[in-house]
Amino acid sequence: MQATSSPGPRRNVTVIGAGIVGMASAIHLQRDGHDVTVVDRLPPGEGTSFGNAGIMTPSAFVPVTTPGFLRKVPKMLFDPMGPLSLRWSYLPRALPWLLSYVGNATPEKVETTATALSGLTSGSVQEHQALARGTGAEPFLHPATYAYVYKDEAQFERESYTWGLRRRHGAKMTLLRGPEVREMEPAVAPDYTFAVALHDHGYVSDPSRLVKALAEQLERAGGRVLRREVRDIEIGPAGPTRLLTDADPLDLDLLIVAAGAWSGALTKRLGNPVPLESERGYHVVLTDPGIAPRVAIMSSTGKFVATPMDMGLRVAGLVEFGGLEGAPNFKRARTLLKHVKLLYPDANTESFTEWMGHRPALPDSLPVIGRSPHFENVYFAFGHQHIGLATGPKTGRLIADLVAGRRPNIDISAFGIERFSA
Ligand SMILES: Cc1cc2nc3c(=O)[nH]c(=O)nc-3n(C[C@H](O)[C@H](O)[C@H](O)COP(=O)(O)OP(=O)(O)OC[C@H]3O[C@@H](n4cnc5c(N)ncnc54)[C@H](O)[C@@H]3O)c2cc1C
Known part of the structure; x- marks a missing residue:
């Protein structure tokens, strides 16, 4: 209004x-x-x-740092396929920020953050439509389901804290089991047997x-x-x-x-x-993907998003702390190629472009x-x-x-x- x-x-x-x-x-x-x-x-x-995953997501009010985050950090950092990385030479500069960041992972602070952010995220598809109206931007907007996919329900249950938070703040969703997952998106590998389909979402086909x-x-x-x-x-x-x-x-x-x-x-x-820091992120675009996914998907196993875009299938994610000046490490981007093959076994990952960008992040x-x-x-x-x-x-x-x-x-x-x- x-x-x-x-x-x-x-x-x-x-x-x-x-x-x-x-x-x-x-x-x-x-x-x-x-x-x-x-x-x-x-x-x-x-x-x-330029290079984000293109998701218009009213339910993205949950911060990355939630209770238990710190416990998961070592495993994520030392896993070469993991979603988090750090340039060790950058650690002294990033340390105060990182300490403040993880310090915000208490249940009370996460609740306050989610409340404040949900005001901003709500109606994001409609806000885009209103902004684009009468401009040449309208064809890039695609209201659509956005789905988190899981290997099984137990994997989903391990994220029950964040799903509870999303529900309490009004996210509308349907849980899909077994064959329903592939009915929603036939290209997904059959070993993904559980999904959450989020309604009132959408994606931008060329941000x-x-x-x-x-x-x-x-x-x-x-x-x-x-x-x-x-x-x-x-x-x-x-x-x-x-x-x-x-x-x-x-x-x-x-x-x-x-x-x-x-x-x-x-x-x-x-x-x-x-205290503004760059949470560097990467994408690869499969320019000849050989598949045509219908919806954008967040793989909860690989922590990346795959979005059907005008220029190909964009696979985006990862968080890297390395500052605004350091060169990109495209080996990181290429881990996304391996991840997307697990989600979409028929995807052709031979031809791709790659990109790194700087998410502007404050520790709260x-x-x-x-x-x-x-x-x-x-x-x-x-x-x-x-x-x-x-x-x-x-x-x-x-x-x-x-x-x-x-x-x-x-x-x-x-x-x-x-x-x-x-
Ligand atoms: C891998 C990845 C995936 C993402 N996926 C999503 C997603 O699915 N959904 C979502 O909502 N968000 C996503 N994001 C986050 C989103 O892309 C950013 O939050 C958003 O693009 C920030 O927009 P901005 O206008 O603030 O910054 P920018 O787009 O970076 O614009 C800032 C501009 O300021 C200019 N500038 C800076 N300093 C100067 C200067 N001194 N003089 C002149 N110009 C200057 C820069 O050149 C730049 O063009 C993702 C980010 C990444 C990295």
């Missing part, structure tokens, strides 16, 4: 970041009548928003082209998309006045920081350092969405970890609400940047 008061005076808004979060903010702000410029060093949708289509719409409607790297921010007594870039400086009226995993340097300059698994406590003309929208594609459109709407002075229709108090102030 959208609040109804007017969008307030027309402003010149500059958004740093042309990922899904920045572009969704830009479109919603433009619909409110503002003059919007988006600045990115890359073309739209070429950062983390990067979706963002590009939004950018094209922004420009058609009079907005600007500039290819620039932001190097510094000039700050006057009332707030930021200019962006210093690798080309000409850009004068500022109102600024939105939506630079994904790279937002930390910018918020520090604006007086709000944040919550994003930052809100106004700067220091400057009236600065708003933040970053830190969407594993769920930025799903929650980007609602984040953009919330940012437009805040700029307009409209009261957001969900509680966003948990997302303030102030929570990191000493």
Whole structure:
């Protein structure tokens, strides 16, 4: 439900970041009548928003760190096929963040996190549809079942804590047993005999082209998309006045920081350092998969997602701590090829592309969405970890609400940047 008061005076808004979060903010702000410029060093949708698994998932409010997480870490770290890895040379830098991250895995904190995130994840398919309406982005949206598959019911029961949490927060699901699993998705190996089919979900069949289509719409409607790297921010007594870039400086009226995993340097300059870390993730796309899965699937055995996309079958997942600068380790990506063969035995894994991206992650698994406590003309929208594609459109709407002075229709108090102030 959208609040109804007017969008307030027309402003010149500059958004740093042309990922899904920045572009969704830009479109919603433009619909409110503002003059919007988006600045990115890359073309739209070429950062983390390029290569995600494409799932629009209202049930993704459960953080990665849940009770018992720490106990599982050693096994995951030392398993070369496991979902978690760490560059040991990066450990000293990552350690404070990691300690805080696992410190949040208590039942009380997980409950609070899930409550806050469920407001953001709910209605993610409808939020995408509303954002895409009237733009060229609509064909990329596919409302569909999203299924977690298991070898057997006992494997599912071992995750009863997270499923209980999802149920309590309203996730709608059907449990499938035996042949029902292959009725839902015939390509799945017969040894997967249990599945949870989640309703009201969906997938995006090309996340990067979706963002590009939004950018094209922004420009058609009079907005600007500039290819620039932001190097510094000039700050006057009332707030930021200019962006210093690798080309000409850009004068500022109102600024939105939506630079994904790279937002930390910018918020520090604006007086709000944040413990933002990259949870690196990988994908492979099978460009000639030889199978045509009907639905997107999360393999609970391999902890990866396989999504039927326009460019092929995308297999995405893994978490690696190695910072923003370290080169990708594509050996990690190739473990996904082995995993997907276990899920889809008939898949052809001969021809593939591979990719690594940076999930923007804060240790409490919550994003930052809100106004700067220091400057009236600065708003933040970053830190969407594993769920930025799903929650980007609602984040953009919330940012437009805040700029307009409209009261957001969900509680966003948990997302303030102030929570990191000493
Ligand atoms: C393997 C993997 C699978 C995933 N699967 C899903 C999924 O199924 N569903 C889901 O909801 N989410 C998923 N995610 C998470 C999702 O992709 C991210 O949360 C989301 O893309 C973040 O969007 P963003 O706009 O914040 O960041 P980005 O897309 O990274 O955009 C930030 C932009 O800011 C620009 N930028 C940064 N600094 C500067 C600067 N100084 N000057 C100019 N430009 C700058 C960058 O170039 C970049 O384009 C997945 C992520 C990974 C890695």
